[in-house]
Amino acid sequence: xxxxxxxxxxxxxxxxxxxxxxxxxxxxxxxxxxxxxxxxxxxxxxxxxxxxxxxxxxxxxxxxxxxxxxxxxxxxxxxxxx
Amino acid sequence: xxxxxxxxxxxxxxxxxxxxxxxxxxxxxxxxxxxxxxxxxxxxxxxxxxxxxxxxxxxxxxxxxxxxxxxxxxxxxxxxxx
Numbered sequence: 741x742x743x744x745x746x747x748x749x750x751x752x753x754x755x756x757x758x759x760x761x762x763x764x765x766x767x768x769x770x771x772x773x774x775x776x777x778x779x780x781x782x783x784x785x786x787x788x789x790x791x792x793x794x795x796x797x798x799x800x801x802x803x804x805x806x807x808x809x810x811x812x813x814x815x816x817x818x819x820x821x822x
Numbered sequence: 823x824x825x826x827x828x829x830x831x832x833x834x835x836x837x838x839x840x841x842x843x844x845x846x847x848x849x850x851x852x853x854x855x856x857x858x859x860x861x862x863x864x865x866x867x868x869x870x871x872x873x874x875x876x877x878x879x880x881x882x883x884x885x886x887x888x889x890x891x892x893x894x895x896x897x898x899x900x901x902x903x904x
Binding site for chain 1: 838
C-alpha cells in the first residue's frame, strides 16, 4: 500500500490533547477509505502538522481528513523511504 | 531528546539510491552533533523530502545536513506526536 505524508499549516498552539483528538477522529473513519494513519507530528510554534499514512490514493487520505474536520493543505505520496 | 522534522524542496526526480546515499552521508557524521536521523521519506514527483531526527537543536540538525551537502529548507521541532 502506498505511503503518504500530508501537511496541515496554521495549527499554531495545538496541544497534545488536540493532536490526539484529531488523530482519533481520523482513525474512527479511516477504514471506510482503506486508509491507515500511522503517525502524526506537530510543531505548535510554527503550526505545522505532519501525518504519515498508508492509503490507496492521496484523494482517499484527503477525504478522511476532510470528513474528520481538518482538511490537509498538502498531500504527497512518498514512494521512497529509508 | 527532542524530535525534528526537516524538509527539502526541489528534489524532483530523486531516486531510491540517491535518497539512501544522502541519508548515509548524514549518518556518517551525525554523531559529532549528537543528532540521529531516524527516517526519511521522498516524493520524487513534487521533490519534497522529509527527514525525522532526534537532536539537541534545530541548528544541530541543519549543521549535519549542510556538512553532508544538502541543507534543509525548513527544520521544525515536533514536540508532539501520536
